[in-house]
Amino acid sequence: MQVRPPYKIALVQMAMAAEPAANLDKACAQVRQAGSQGAKVVCLPELFRSPYFCQKEDAALFSLAEPIPGPSTEALGWEARRSGVVVLASIFERRAAGLCHNTTAVIGTDGAILGKYRKMHIPDDPGYYEKFYFAPGDLGFQVFPTEFGNLGVLVCWDQWFPEAARLLALRGADIVFCPTAIGWHPDEKAAHGAAQLDAWRTVQRGHSIANGVYLAAVNRVGLETPAGPPGIEFWGSSFLCDPQGVIVVEASAVREEILVDTVDPGRIEDVRRHWPFLRDRRIDAYQGIDHRFLDVER
């Protein structure tokens, strides 16, 4: 029995400037920095190239979108090749006039695009008006094989859906990366902030436990008010947890940081031998899980 060797990954927790060019420059610098620290896979936060524009619905903001391949994947492809790393880059993808997606490009160590994942679950909540900007993904839940390991990607709202994480585990993911843009409404923070952050962390740790995979949540940080006050205070707190849900490394709620730590397929092997959930799934009895609801007369 052969298990692949451990590899290092980097979670880049960033604060965003107003200017896309500045954010792209910073992202490139962070990829270099992560590579110099030994990371082989580097994940940027969701939509790192701009402030979180979905705080309002404004057709002018579609101008932020770009094709894939495009300027961002080109710049990051260059960095990926230079540092010999895989880069996960979350991009506002313009696919056609009036058709955009929230897409994560997976860029290989040769600088070429290995594949892309289009965010499948699109939120629409006060301050997170994503259904206005993004068509739901049409590429399914994918795992990207690389020379280091098998990488699954979910994006933000996806991270609340157990079916998504399960499908990535069934497709052989070692780790699920979750580029994210989540934070507190400043006027809710005192009453609900701690419970919200804890629920976010807990549901993702739960995916790790139920599936025996690593999970890396990569969030932005800082207060952004593109729609005026009060804005959103992005809560950082990026973390890596192991296949038993144990938090290996975690960032602060307020600062930019690069977390570099290890994914060890041997640890997955060990945890799953002791907790063999994949062995015992009742695949004969999950009918209905692809229904919206199973209405019962009462």
Add this chain to the structure above:
Amino acid sequence: MQVRPPYKIALVQMAMAAEPAANLDKACAQVRQAGSQGAKVVCLPELFRSPYFCQKEDAALFSLAEPIPGPSTEALGWEARRSGVVVLASIFERRAAGLCHNTTAVIGTDGAILGKYRKMHIPDDPGYYEKFYFAPGDLGFQVFPTEFGNLGVLVCWDQWFPEAARLLALRGADIVFCPTAIGWHPDEKAAHGAAQLDAWRTVQRGHSIANGVYLAAVNRVGLETPAGPPGIEFWGSSFLCDPQGVIVVEASAVREEILVDTVDPGRIEDVRRHWPFLRDRRIDAYQGIDHRFLDVER
């Protein structure tokens, strides 16, 4: 829009004696006690009528099994009627010669059996040799409507499987009850005990969050050595969490306790309005989740 009123539930954390009759007597007394504290639904731990016999494989132990209806449901039915409560009673069910299940009977306030749930996911691990004793359940994942609320049941190993919790939410559960028998191998406790307990709690809280339901885990407590030392130290720690995964009440790891607290359908309504995961599920894209694994050539 009408939301049903809150109702109180009780989680009975018990330590088991060697004699089944003593455990049944205690269970009946605990149901009365819970009823006197205002509980309307009372959940006993998994297989409360005996020590956790699955620590060894011994055909003689099939003598512990009983039919449903049978002596345990009769005694508890009497208590249910007397106290006007619903009782969830986990029983080693003898269905036919050589065919037993790990079954939870749901007993109504009139003392009659409302329905039963046969544990679907059956473990087989050192000290938990359940595949020897229990045939996998054949009644699916069920929600039991009662005059108080809609009750879902999962049993122990089931509680690690997100599909099971999801199906109960889709069938309208307010709360998922998880009668359980889980503990530490004493020789693993120092190195792994804290992580194991935390993973158990976390994956279940994750189900609550992902589905917007309450969840009540009801465990036994105490060291049991029916197969000789070192035995299993059942870790108690029964808890109720709310639809955001917040722990409402939690028992100790070492003592018998009855936890009585409230399930509020209004809280479910509120949490799901703010975190509308059921609205956004990609039911068009979960194909493959009923497969054992989605093998990929690599």
